[in-house]
Amino acid sequence: MDSNQKNVLHGSFRARTRVIPDYSDDPPVAPGAVLGFFTYHSDTEESDLEILTYDPTTNIRYSNQPDEDTETGNTIPGASTDAVLPNNKVWTDWHDHRLDWFDGMSRWYIDDELALEKTKNVPTKPSGLILNLWSDGGEWSGNMTVGAEVIAGFEWVEMVFNISGTNPSKRDQAACNVGCNVDGVQEVGVPEVAFDSMSSDSTSDDSTNDDSTNDDSTNADSTSNDSTSSNSLSSGSSAMVAGGVVDQVAAVVVVQVLAFWALFFFGSN
Template sequence: TMRLSLTSIHASLSLITTLSNARWTTASPPKNNTPIDPQQCDCYLISGPDPGYFTHYKLWDFRNASPFQPHSSPPKPFNNTDNLYETHNLLTQTPFSKDWHVQTWHRAADPLLSPISMTNSESNVFLMHARPPPQDIPASHNKSTSKSFLVLRTTRFSNHASTAEIESQFGLIDHCSLRLHMRLMSRATAHHHPFSAPETPTPNPNPRPKNQPNFAYPPPATPLPSIPPGNIVPSGTCAGIFTYRSAVCESDIEILTADSPYTIHYANQPDYDAEHDQIIPGASAVVNLTRPWTEWTTHRLDWLRTESRWYADGQLQTAKRYRVPDRLSIIVVNLWSNGGEWTGDLRVGESVYLGIEWMELVYNLSSSA
């Protein structure tokens, strides 16, 4: 019997004997030409004190998605030579929509909690594709090998916020480990220089030999220094990545653009006692990361039976045992603003972009738990 150990995303494409000291590194996701054969695997393991035992695996790699043309009309002339990521396709028009349902619900304003109405729109969830640079643009303009990425966008209008949310639709999940390689960006950065920040170091591309249980991958290279200030993300939005069944059965990662770009929020919900107006002890943590969320970072959420764990670039940030979700759930990713105390308010005309290069998930379904 073979088990797949998620030692690294490159190594995860090879069937290997399970090792107790296996680690899940911050490597780039697997290459598309070496797929996993589910028939040869009976479970997937993760790093940490509890390896977890998961029966299902999914990878959504947005980096080299083929542009989808729903209409036969010729493309518009490309006049802006500085904007190599101008074109996009709605997620609803791509094969990714089989697993992810783009939300279109509306929430009215509430004077106390939500001063601004918000409307989720399918036009705010799309794939941005690189245009071939004109001949007079040097090759060094964009050094990334990625040609596309998923975007969730929120924009403030005079009378509402136009927001974005996607929900998984491949079954109710019974515990999981989720990773996303993502970055929050201003409009200018998303359109002009989305890959200007240091990217995740590339791991050893050779699979772990089956006959060498003590084989270790070299540690990731030391992260490059932060780029000079330039990706100034407007204050007033919240990016959320979470498992969800209800407001009292949820494990989440939240990033507030009103915070320092190094600050991130982790919680099992509920983490706030409205009756006594206080934070519930042990339910949440506010952590300062070593790399800002304005740069490409691998975020990870483990929802296990007795504990939720949160990682950034392979480093454990915190773990919580209080109110660990105990019901079958879905995965949600969103970017929103309602002008309230939690998110703050965008200025009219401002936009925030959440870019995602890839998402990876190991999980159990209700029928296989």
């Protein structure tokens, strides 16, 4: 899956997913495939969450690209981490994975628990979001036995993001009057109004900090619900395509799959 929106510049990207185990004793999933969830502008402007099925089911690769020096072939320190998931979690179970991309920092979460953050080689260019499952028999993915298969399941995908340029475009109004929460809501992908300065019974601006996707509400490039941000966002929804602009608060793009399974067959000698 590849988002139509390619001008995303900072945001929070979430997906509930897992690699489906085949319930064999060892290994639980055929080795040789890669499940990717990442922002992408180019091979040197990319922020990755990757599950390699030859890795232990407790490990996920988090990285900002480039993570290798093309001249020396050496790994760039701080750009990539083979991380052990907290609390004995495994990627064969359903989990909510999240990548927050800020100006100068990438953060990865699992089930709302911070797993890792990086400041090395954080992307700076407008990007899209990609989810894929692949194998090429190469050194990175590893070799998959002919006839083997790997299955990935997705329940939903959510994007909350800033944009660079148009589509969707911002309103011409001088300020935004409405703030929304996207975390802690009753239904994933459906923002809830946190405040409306034009309404007499609106809640206070302080409430917008409780469920922000950025701990620093003063960050002008964050996906925070702070309506004073110089890069406040637009609200809308569709299936992987940004929808109509409602208010400059949070752009929310949701794929509510629930009954969707991605089945991929791979094989190489």
